[in-house]
Amino acid sequence: MTKDILSISKVEKSYAGKEVLGSISFALEKPEIFGLLGPSGAGKTTLVKIISGIEEATNGETRVLGTNMPNLQQMKKIGYMAQSDALYSELTAKENIMFFSALYGLKKSEIKRRIQEIIAMVDLEQDMNKKVADFSGGMKRRLSLAIALIHEPKILILDEPTVGIDPVLRRKIWGNFQELKASGTTIIVTTHVMDEAEKCDRLGMIRDGEMIAIGSPDHLKSETQTESIEDAFLYYGGVLHAN
Amino acid sequence: MRIKAMVTRIIKQFVHDKRTIALLIVAPILVLTLLSLVFNGKEYTPILALVDVPMPISTELEESEAEVSNQSLSEAEEMLEEKQLDAFVTFENNTPTITLEGSDPTANRATLQVIQNVISKQQQNENVAMEIDYLHGSEDMTSFDNFGPVFIGFFAFFFVFLIAGVSFLRERTTGTLERLLASPIRRWEIVVGYVVGFGFFTALQTIILAWYAIYILDMMMVGNFLYVLLISLMTAFVALTLGTLLSTFANNELQMIQFIPIVIVPQFFFSGVFNLETISDWVSWVGPYTPLYYAADALQDIMIRGYGWQEIAIDFYILLGFSLVFMLLNTLALKKHRRL
Numbered sequence A: 001m002t003k004d005i006l007s008i009s010k011v012e013k014s015y016a017g018k019e020v021l022g023s024i025s026f027a028l029e030k031p032e033i034f035g036l037l038g039p040s041g042a043g044k045t046t047l048v049k050i051i052s053g054i055e056e057a058t059n060g061e062t063r064v065l066g067t068n069m070p071n072l073q074q075m076k077k078i079g080y081m082a083q084s085d086a087l088y089s090e091l092t093a094k095e096n097i098m099f100f101s102a103l104y105g106l107k108k109s110e111i112k113r114r115i116q117e118i119i120a121m122v123d124l125e126q127d128m129n130k131k132v133a134d135f136s137g138g139m140k141r142r143l144s145l146a147i148a149l150i151h152e153p154k155i156l157i158l159d160e161p162t163v164g165i166d167p168v169l170r171r172k173i174w175g176n177f178q179e180l181k182a183s184g185t186t187i188i189v190t191t192h193v194m195d196e197a198e199k200c201d202r203l204g205m206i207r208d209g210e211m212i213a214i215g216s217p218d219h220l221k222s223e224t225q226t227e228s229i230e231d232a233f234l235y236y237g238g239v240l241h242a243n
Numbered sequence B: 001m002r003i004k005a006m007v008t009r010i011i012k013q014f015v016h017d018k019r020t021i022a023l024l025i026v027a028p029i030l031v032l033t034l035l036s037l038v039f040n041g042k043e044y045t046p047i048l049a050l051v052d053v054p055m056p057i058s059t060e061l062e063e064s065e066a067e068v069s070n071q072s073l074s075e076a077e078e079m080l081e082e083k084q085l086d087a088f089v090t091f092e093n094n095t096p097t098i099t100l101e102g103s104d105p106t107a108n109r110a111t112l113q114v115i116q117n118v119i120s121k122q123q124q125n126e127n128v129a130m131e132i133d134y135l136h137g138s139e140d141m142t143s144f145d146n147f148g149p150v151f152i153g154f155f156a157f158f159f160v161f162l163i164a165g166v167s168f169l170r171e172r173t174t175g176t177l178e179r180l181l182a183s184p185i186r187r188w189e190i191v192v193g194y195v196v197g198f199g200f201f202t203a204l205q206t207i208i209l210a211w212y213a214i215y216i217l218d219m220m221m222v223g224n225f226l227y228v229l230l231i232s233l234m235t236a237f238v239a240l241t242l243g244t245l246l247s248t249f250a251n252n253e254l255q256m257i258q259f260i261p262i263v264i265v266p267q268f269f270f271s272g273v274f275n276l277e278t279i280s281d282w283v284s285w286v287g288p289y290t291p292l293y294y295a296a297d298a299l300q301d302i303m304i305r306g307y308g309w310q311e312i313a314i315d316f317y318i319l320l321g322f323s324l325v326f327m328l329l330n331t332l333a334l335k336k337h338r339r340l
């Protein structure tokens, strides 16, 4: 149990008495790319906020690397990219990165080295001294991703990271995710994009705050006797049943 | 059609924002009420002490609208120092000498008027011979000299409040607060960070404002400039911490601005621009609960009365106390966003 990277048991969350998550349980035992799939309003963002320690579950237990969340020490080991870009638009890209690196207590020399690595990954070398206010939507997304990665987190939580990013760059970024995983990083990613879902090691399907299915893409497809993740998703959602 | 859609949408937005509607109605009423309280307030009643004043004049003064008591010279001087008197009257060689506290032109005028009336009636003479001394200020002192220190405090307060409040609010509305809270930063670190970060600009603002008022506008200034800076800076800190705290209760910039008539303007009325003794009793008790009251008191003490640290220390510590309490409350308010 304790050696799990992430273990979630019977997590429930209500806002003002209204249930948003109802008893979700799953565990990540070794580094992998874990995708969260589900319709809008299903509770994906709420779940990843609970994992990252911003929100607290109303009931149940969330353990990150063996420690109950929320916990400030564990939060240092987590990289979080929010669904909406949270950047200071009056500052340049570099100033934003510097600010967040400082929050995680990185040293000057570390920051210097890391900045080179991550901006190459998200292709922002030319734009480091531009104000974020002048960035395009996709550029902001990439900068947010870079900031989530700056402190080399053990667990990377990405809430719809590739919205607004073009296919070429998206492929490149997913290549980087695979490399990160190979070097021992666990990635939890929410997405609506089906070809991204196919690239995850395992998928959790959420609907109305319930985990309705969990498993590798192939497993989910064979279990539902469907050709694509999209069909499997619709199957679990009950749409195919209705037809 | 498009116009109609616009109108409908705007009406709907208002209906969803009941606070704004309430403010639209309540705020003007509040400000009007305060104005009427101030201007329809009581006549100013001078408080006099008589030091060996001969018979007919002393009885006349006792029968006037002034509040009169008989004191020894040393007692009278002490009471004047303590602001318990507006003036005391002594007699030398049959010439009345009036010593005024002097820092409030309204009080000066009312006091002199009462005494002049009595003495001219006694001497059957329009041109009364009397000597007038001022403990503080002088007859050249204008109302602006009296209000000036209050304005310095007020403006230091007003703008810092708004700007700090809106910045902190933006932090929340743009999602950067949540992003901050996803990092290992502690809540109080955010609050202190704001105070220190804004501190630099507030210090700059304070220095410029005080310098401008004193050296360019030629506001009366008999005390130490550094004390003026110290108190204005402390006032700005109170504004900064109060602004960030209250931004928690606003959902957008407009709602932040709604705090002006509720939080800022009333403080101004009780801060000493209007003599509190002329404000109706049933509201004048509010003053001591507002930070600007202490800021204005200390600034007037320094600039008009030339007082030093001993006299302003209490005001300083009260302002410091306000800031610390607001910071603490803000740290607690952030709990709404993250428990740790």
Ligand SMILES: Nc1ncnc2c1ncn2[C@@H]1O[C@H](COP(=O)(O)OP(=O)(O)OP(=O)(O)O)[C@@H](O)[C@H]1O
Pocket: A015, A020, A038, A039, A040, A041, A042, A043, A044, A045, A046, A047, A083
């Ligand atoms: N702070 C909050 N207060 C009240 N309700 C909330 C709050 N945050 C989320 N909710 C509700 O929780 C539910 C799940 O929201 P969540 O953001 O987790 O969905 P999601 O799966 O991420 O959707 P999307 O794909 O659109 O991002 C929604 O019904 C939402 O209205």
Ligand SMILES: [Mg+2]
Pocket: A044, A045, A046, A083, A159
């Ligand atoms: Mg979401």
